[in-house]
Amino acid sequence: MAEAGRLAGQVGHRRGHVLGIGTTVIDNKGAQYAFGIGGGLLAAGLGLLTLTGGHTAEFTHPRNLLADVWGEKPASGVFPPSVWYLTEPAFSNGGQTSLAHNTRRRWEHYGQLAQPNSPKGQALAALLFGPGGAYSADQFTVRANMLNELQSAVRLLNQELQGLLLALNEERL
Numbered sequence: 001m002a003e004a005g006r007l008a009g010q011v012g013h014r015r016g017h018v019l020g021i022g023t024t025v026i027d028n029k030g031a032q033y034a035f036g037i038g039g040g041l042l043a044a045g046l047g048l049l050t051l052t053g054g055h056t057a058e059f060t061h062p063r064n065l066l067a068d069v070w071g072e073k074p075a076s077g078v079f080p081p082s083v084w085y086l087t088e089p090a091f092s093n094g095g096q097t098s099l100a101h102n103t104r105r106r107w108e109h110y111g112q113l114a115q116p117n118s119p120k121g122q123a124l125a126a127l128l129f130g131p132g133g134a135y136s137a138d139q140f141t142v143r144a145n146m147l148n149e150l151q152s153a154v155r156l157l158n159q160e161l162q163g164l165l166l167a168l169n170e171e172r173l
Contacts, residue, residue, distance in 0.1 A: 059140070060132035066146055067129040069100045070107075086157050103153055112142050 068076040068084075076084040085091075087099040107113050113128075115121040127133050128143055135143070 054136070056134040056136050057140075058133070059135050062131055064129060064131070065150060066143070069103050069150060070125070070129045072098065072100045072104060083154065083157070086161075091157070091160075099153055099157070103150060106149060107146055112146050 063078050065078055068078055069087075075081075079087075089095050089098045089101075092099050092102060108116060113121055113125060116125055124139065124142070127135065127139060128146070
């Protein structure tokens with residue numbers, strides 16, 4: 001189906017040029033109108049097929065940054081130990097929960113994985129936190145949003161560390 005949508009997009013693009021020229025070349029007004037309307041309907045149909053084709057793309061991620069956060073693992077094989085250590089509860093708001101825990105809760109609360117125990121949620125979780133697979137455009141968007149949230153959390157840690165270094169340097173002077 002995805003292949004049909006891709007081909008429809010290519011054919012529709014070329015057909016649009018032919019139809020545009022065809023309506024100006026034909027002398028008979030009735031044939032000209034029929035050719036133009038028929039071509040417009042054909043182009044609209046091919047465009048609709050392109051939009052609703054259910055496109056997917058294969059994407060693998062053997063080093064999956066999201067998996068360690070989702071699993072709230074005590075040690076990470078992907079993040080450097082110094083970074084992963086900073087996700088521990090001692091470095092989060094009030095020392096109550098870890099940064100990984102807070103990030104996972106945000107993913108669940110704000111809709112990326114609002115229903116992780118449903119069959120659809122489990123399939124999405126297996127795709128996002130596993131080695132990869134066939135992603136739809138919506139699934140790529142979910143993955144990108146989750147990576148953006150994780151990036152924001154790591155950048156906040158970086159800002160905190162920069163503030164600490166600045167304070168330590170000021171005390172030393």
